[in-house]
Amino acid sequence: MDIQNITVAGGGVLGSQIALQSAYKGFAVTLWLRSEGSIERTRPKLERLRGIYRQSLAALKTDPKAWCRGLTDSADVPAEKIDELIARVDAAFEGIVLTTDAAEAFGDTDLVIEAIAEVMDEKDAFYTSIKDVLPERTILCTNSSTLLPSAMMDFTGRPEKFLALHFANNIWQNNTAEVMGTAKTGEESYRAVVDFARAIGMIPLELKKEQPGYLLNSMLVPFLNSAEALLANGVADVETIDAAWTLGTGAPLGPFRILDIVGLTTAYNIVAASPAAQDPDSVAARIAALLKQRIDEGKTGINAGEGFYSYR
Amino acid sequence: MDIQNITVAGGGVLGSQIALQSAYKGFAVTLWLRSEGSIERTRPKLERLRGIYRQSLAALKTDPKAWCRGLTDSADVPAEKIDELIARVDAAFEGIVLTTDAAEAFGDTDLVIEAIAEVMDEKDAFYTSIKDVLPERTILCTNSSTLLPSAMMDFTGRPEKFLALHFANNIWQNNTAEVMGTAKTGEESYRAVVDFARAIGMIPLELKKEQPGYLLNSMLVPFLNSAEALLANGVADVETIDAAWTLGTGAPLGPFRILDIVGLTTAYNIVAASPAAQDPDSVAARIAALLKQRIDEGKTGINAGEGFYSYR
Structure with a gap:
């Protein structure tokens, strides 16, 4: 499965990080938000993250200890390459589409990463609302820390294409992504999400079954x-x-x-x-x-x- | 309380380490063993440890990463000082008195560190056997990992001068010493053992009450x-x-x-x-x-x- 367009739902602490990180690694990213107010609150978060990414990369020119595992493969990067990567941060930031329009956000997306509030009713309302807009091919991931994907899978109408992809805070640095399916998650979707996690600079940690709290x-x-x-x-x-x-x-x-x-x-x-x-x-x-x-x-x-x- | 003469009971993995470490740090050390056979089994352990101490110190001349926290206060030690310390290892090794004689081992000792088998009957027999030989001033410590000092204190006849001093394996490197009294341990004895632990290069970790398994x-x-x-x-x-x-x-x-x-x-x-x-x-x-x-x-x-x- 070829993932190119991804949509992040929710612009909170992790939603904004996942969006910028995915854009930085070359994916076309749409950030879906519930309201115009929410868009206004999300922009400064993305700007702050852009500053952190830029500074972390710049610091790597002189200090190998400034290395962030999610930004480069190793601490040993030539200065010209770092300048390129800084330009890529700016392009990523500029390229993220922020929208409240469900058709725009979900109508042609390959992968949705849901990072909305940890409230079961809100999860239900969200997955139900996008069900009819999503292409058949789209895989859905929840970043939920506290709710099990099996408790949400029926809201999605596509349990075989639904699983959890759980990030740690400050993902450009703490680049683990725990990948956890339900008993109904299809192998193909699971593998596609593992590959996607790796492609955005994460180290995928594969769980073979559901576990409250994941591994860590x-x-x-x-x-x-x-x-x-x-x-x-x-x-x-x-x-x-x-x-x-x-x-x-x-x-x-x-x-x-x-x-x-x-x-x-x-x-x-x-x-x-x-x-x-x-x-x-x-x-x-x-x-x-x-x-x-x-x-x-x-x-x-x-x-x-x-x-x-x-x-x- | 001034501790100078110490007696280690038992020449197992930790008994031999505690003996050499205490001698290396300047204490007069007697190692009490149950039998001549036990003395013969303990000598090669002490020789092996002498080799490790010598090698670890020598390596520090060229490699700061060879630093063992129990051997020197820091990794930064001049070469002449290291030669002095190596000579001190030899003197420590030579100076340890190995004996099966209870009067010789316990008749004039300030501190006993018991590191015999983790069997309650053996602990009982040991503490009962030395009771009448020990000077009144002597403090008794058990290195037991699995038995609580409160379960042994009555064997000693001096619960106010009895507590646990628990070492980690490879004490020249892993230099923590958990200090744990019972409800009857006197403050003076507790402080004396904390000071002793520090004097032999350990970092004392003070427990305020009994805890099975100590802290770690x-x-x-x-x-x-x-x-x-x-x-x-x-x-x-x-x-x-x-x-x-x-x-x-x-x-x-x-x-x-x-x-x-x-x-x-x-x-x-x-x-x-x-x-x-x-x-x-x-x-x-x-x-x-x-x-x-x-x-x-x-x-x-x-x-x-x-x-x-x-x-x-």
């Missing part, structure tokens, strides 16, 4: 939870627990540094939703309380300037 | 278990799961590389002992079966040349 979060959540439990139980302090992990495994970041990046609100939502947290004497409830206290003080993580550590 | 294993076990579950459930293959972790978190090793280092037999023993594994349909039972199959093929990890990966 399936490991990260129990790991972070065990660290949170050590803290909530008063076994050791934040710095000591992080040191045990970084010194013991050689990892660059301990669990509380990772939690500051993930954001304490996300961590709180995960633990507070667990059945165990309903018992106020449980470890889960103590973890939730500990996170809640920091969140109430505005210490929600690195983006707020403070979480478990201060970044001011 | 409390996080490592659920993390590795989640990765094993992904494999046992057929969600993805070994390489993909490892890539999800290393690319997603920047860690140098994925869970299956770590399992190869830990050893599949240890991982099997942990999961097979869990109550969940008794149900043959459980994920734990499937993980156990998967590990058992590899173990039966001789693929027990990096030391065997093959585990989840091949190292031949």
Whole structure:
């Protein structure tokens, strides 16, 4: 299957990144948005990303450590080639079509990547609304982190051409793409999406079956939870627990540094939703309380300037 | 409390490392062994370690990456200083007293580090046997990985001077020492052991209360278990799961590389002992079966040349 025209639905944090990255790698990209207001909110995001792409590439001229895995195949790129790539960023930015028109966005697209809100009713409404506009050939991917594709596949009317393609934040740098089908996803569509992910500079991680949380979060959540439990139980302090992990495994970041990046609100939502947290004497409830206290003080993580550590 | 004379009980993998490391850092070290046969088995271990210490130091003259955190404070050491340190390794090796005589080993010691077999009856017999020989001032530490100090403290007759000091393997390199008291451990003894750990080149990790598995294993076990579950459930293959972790978190090793280092037999023993594994349909039972199959093929990890990966 030959993918050339792609449509990204939703201009949020990831939608805008997926759009620019795909355009940068040579695909014709349409970004479908729900309203004119949404278009106005998306433009500055794309402009900001263009600046990051340009700066990251320019920095690579003098500093191999500035290498972003999604932008070039290696850190070793001649200066003239970098200038070409910077021009390509500008062309990509200019070339993205932003539209609220469903016929324009979906009438001749090979691949749709849906990155709208994580609300089942909105997913339902979206897939139902585009069903009759889409060409028969079009493959549909959801970038959903928390909803399983099998729960959405019937909305699409084409479960054999529907799967999940899950990106990490800052995709020009953290270039993994978890590819996860349902029991009904066809092999051809799955392979086409793996190839597409590779073509836009991602490292595809192939899941053979559905797994809530995909691969990374399936490991990260129990790991972070065990660290949170050590803290909530008063076994050791934040710095000591992080040191045990970084010194013991050689990892660059301990669990509380990772939690500051993930954001304490996300961590709180995960633990507070667990059945165990309903018992106020449980470890889960103590973890939730500990996170809640920091969140109430505005210490929600690195983006707020403070979480478990201060970044001011 | 001034610690000068230390006694290590047991000449196994860690006992011999703790003895040489403490002697290298200037302490008077006696290594107590149960029998003449045990002395004969311990000498070659100490000789091998002497070779590793000498080689690691010599390599540092030309290669900063050869730095072992337990041997020098930094990678930047002048060549003459390194020659001095190599001479110190030899002096340390020569100076260790190996004895089966309890009076000689324990009659005038400031600190005992017990590193004998992980069998409660043997711990009981050991602590009971030295009780009447020890000076009143002596602090006792267990290096036990799997038994809690509170379960042993009554054998010692001095629970206020008894705690756990838990080393990682290859302590000249992996220089963390988890310090964990019981509810009865006195503050003075705890501080003295933290200071001692630092004095022998370790980074002390202070636990404020008892925790089975200490800090590192409390996080490592659920993390590795989640990765094993992904494999046992057929969600993805070994390489993909490892890539999800290393690319997603920047860690140098994925869970299956770590399992190869830990050893599949240890991982099997942990999961097979869990109550969940008794149900043959459980994920734990499937993980156990998967590990058992590899173990039966001789693929027990990096030391065997093959585990989840091949190292031949």
